Amino acid sequence: MKNQQLNNSIIVNPHNKSIDEMKQIAAQVRRDIVRMVHAVNSGHPGGSLGCTDYFVSLYFRVMNYKPQPFNMDGEGEDLFFLSNGHISPVWYSVLARAGFFEVSELATFRKINSRLQGHPATEEGLPGIRVASGSLGQGLSVAVGAAQTKKLNKDNNLVYVLMGDGELGEGQVWEAAMYAAHNKVDNLIATVDRNYQQIDGGTEEVLALGDLRAKFEAFGWHVLEADGNNFETLLPALEDAKKATGNGKPVMILMNTEMGFGVDFMMGSHKWHGVAPNDEQLEIALQQLAVEQASDY
Amino acid sequence: MKEYTYSEKKDTRSGFGAGLLELGRTNENVVALCADLIGSLKMDAFKKEFPERFYQVGIAEANMMGLAAGMTIGGKIPFTGTFANFSTGRVYDQIRQSIAYSGKNVKICASHAGLTLGEDGATHQILEDVGMMKMLPHMVVINPCDFNQTKAATIAIADYEGPVYLRFGRPAVPNFTPADQKFEIGKAVMLNEGTDVTIIATGHLVWKAIEAGHKLAEKGINAEIINIHTIKPLDDEAILKSVGKTKCVVTAEEHQMHGGLGDSVAQLLGRQLPTPLEMVAVNDSFGESGTPDQLMEKYGLSTDNIVAAAERAISRK
Numbered sequence: 247m248k249n250q251q252l253n254n255s256i257i258v259n260p261h262n263k264s265i266d267e268m269k270q271i272a273a274q275v276r277r278d279i280v281r282m283v284h285a286v287n288s289g290h291p292g293g294s295l296g297c298t299d300y301f302v303s304l305y306f307r308v309m310n311y312k313p314q315p316f317n318m319d320g321e322g323e324d325l326f327f328l329s330n331g332h333i334s335p336v337w338y339s340v341l342a343r344a345g346f347f348e349v350s351e352l353a354t355f356r357k358i359n360s361r362l363q364g365h366p367a368t369e370e371g372l373p374g375i376r377v378a379s380g381s382l383g384q385g386l387s388v389a390v391g392a393a394q395t396k397k398l399n400k401d402n403n404l405v406y407v408l409m410g411d412g413e414l415g416e417g418q419v420w421e422a423a424m425y426a427a428h429n430k431v432d433n434l435i436a437t438v439d440r441n442y443q444q445i446d447g448g449t450e451e452v453l454a455l456g457d458l459r460a461k462f463e464a465f466g467w468h469v470l471e472a473d474g475n476n477f478e479t480l481l482p483a484l485e486d487a488k489k490a491t492g493n494g495k496p497v498m499i500l501m502n503t504e505m506g507f508g509v510d511f512m513m514g515s516h517k518w519h520g521v522a523p524n525d526e527q528l529e530i531a532l533q534q535l536a537v538e539q540a541s542d543y
Numbered sequence: 544m545k546e547y548t549y550s551e552k553k554d555t556r557s558g559f560g561a562g563l564l565e566l567g568r569t570n571e572n573v574v575a576l577c578a579d580l581i582g583s584l585k586m587d588a589f590k591k592e593f594p595e596r597f598y599q600v601g602i603a604e605a606n607m608m609g610l611a612a613g614m615t616i617g618g619k620i621p622f623t624g625t626f627a628n629f630s631t632g633r634v635y636d637q638i639r640q641s642i643a644y645s646g647k648n649v650k651i652c653a654s655h656a657g658l659t660l661g662e663d664g665a666t667h668q669i670l671e672d673v674g675m676m677k678m679l680p681h682m683v684v685i686n687p688c689d690f691n692q693t694k695a696a697t698i699a700i701a702d703y704e705g706p707v708y709l710r711f712g713r714p715a716v717p718n719f720t721p722a723d724q725k726f727e728i729g730k731a732v733m734l735n736e737g738t739d740v741t742i743i744a745t746g747h748l749v750w751k752a753i754e755a756g757h758k759l760a761e762k763g764i765n766a767e768i769i770n771i772h773t774i775k776p777l778d779d780e781a782i783l784k785s786v787g788k789t790k791c792v793v794t795a796e797e798h799q800m801h802g803g804l805g806d807s808v809a810q811l812l813g814r815q816l817p818t819p820l821e822m823v824a825v826n827d828s829f830g831e832s833g834t835p836d837q838l839m840e841k842y843g844l845s846t847d848n849i850v851a852a853a854e855r856a857i858s859r860k
Contacts, residue, residue: 425603
């Protein structure tokens with residue numbers, strides 16, 4: 247009965263935007279990010295800006311899902327999990343603009359009584375979020391579990407998860423990496439935001455990650471690399487990742503991004519990991535993030 | 544004093560294994576995960592009959608908790624199995640964020656809790672797990688007393704939507720609970736009605752409380768004995784009603800005094816019905832190697848300790 251219902255209504259991407267359209271959406275999302283963190287003088291703009299093109303690609307082209315009514319179980323849908331929960335601003339903006347909730351709600355980010363908590367949570371019932379994250383290293387395990395349930399349910403959709411590169415210092419990530427390969431969890435596309443930055447400095451200075459391709463391949467993963475700030479190459483890479491699923495190995499995208507991408511004074515530095523722009527910096531950022539038809543919340 | 548009889552002594556972990564197997568047969572959404580302790584957790588039968596719903600995780604408990612949280616998405620009801628130590632302290636943050644705060648329908652099933660683990664010693668004898676778990680918002684905490692009650696509890700928690708911590712142990716203890724007794728989460732079980740003192744016990748201490756009731760009866764003391772299998776949510780009504788009658792209370796548990804059942808009862812009574820209270824629990828100490836009986840004796844969790852605590856409580860009325 248349940249399977250029949252699934253077959254009768256195949257869920258597709260509700261937007262299926264062109265690259266040109268996605269560039270405009272990405273600029274609008276970046277405007278949201280800097281305005282959201284500026285408004286509460288807190289939050290994490292650097293990683294959010296760096297991963298904007300990835301989020302826009304998933305929600306406006308790549309993933310098959312239904313924004314409303316939001317279904318926690320996600321049967322017949324692709325699922326997305328954010329492990330590095332501190333880049334919540336980009337996720338909230340993309341969820342709102344993809345239709346999960348009103349764009350105006352972005353104005354409540356990090357404020358009292360908001361569904362848009364500093365780090366993503368299910369407690370307040372924000373549509374689009376299926377597990378809390380913020381304490382790092384947990385998202386891959388959750389995504390692997392959800393992928394295994396999809397297999398049990400004979401649901402052929404995929405599970406996506408994004409992690410930060412600094413987050414790979416957490417041992418649980420490697421527990422999950424070993425488990426996913428051992429159990430052939432091949433309906434999973436994990437992505438590492440490889441921006442080489444973490445709070446205290448460069449990843450290779452703080453605790454060197456070294457050759458991540460070799461590491462994940464040694465753990466039994468199918469590994470691809472992508473430029474996360476270029477739709478022309480990112481979209482084909484995401485398609486390659488999809489094609490690599492179903493072959494007995496979990497799929498990993500090592501996605502090179504630039505922290506703070508799109509705002510010149512924030513780019514490439516860990517200093518904007520968790521710092522909000524002041525009034526003057528916000529104005530400069532918004533000038534750099536011009537869109538044809540701005541629709542700021 | 545009411546007589547309780549039993550035909551055999553059985554371990555509570557086997558009650559979990561039996562309950563899990565039955566759930567496998569009756570609820571297709573139940574899945575089980577284990578961190579390299581299938582035999583110790585008595586999960587063999589479930590694994591054999593439902594291999595496609597059984598997940599061997601290896602020695603990676605943090606991953607196991609995250610996997611379980613993720614498996615709920617899509618409607619599965621994951622039961623995780625490992626020792627109580629590795630089910631709580633080792634994975635507290637994973638449980639806190641991915642399961643409790645996320646409101647996930649995960650059943651954390653924990654064996655070898657407390658001193659009765661015996662010879663392995665303090666590294667494995669967790670006595671803080673109830674405290675850790677009961678502090679987490681949304682978490683239900685259950686510590687059944689014998690094989691039958693553990694089996695019934697295992698089956699009952701599958702029908703409850705939300706995270707549950709189910710604590711049980713290794714030693715064989717009298718299996719006296721009727722096999723057909725319905726398990727109601729949060730509902731205390733009255734074992735003996737009395738007038739002089741209320742003894743509130745959980746887990747392995749329930750049978751010792753019954754033994755203490757007999758000894759007290761020989762001394763002319765009429766003890767009311769309550770089995771609190773659910774530490775959170777606590778059956779406030781049953782406790783207040785009993786203590787209102789007896790005017791003094793003893794709590795008994797295989798756990799630290801700080802953070803256990805006694806703490807919860809003291810908090811309830813402090814707020815609503817200040818009453819002389821004595822606690823039979825481990826007093827701010829780690830355990831050590833020894834036989835279960837030796838350890839229960841040395842750390843003050845024996846039948847005689849309950850008797851003495853009852854007499855102290857009565858003297859303070």
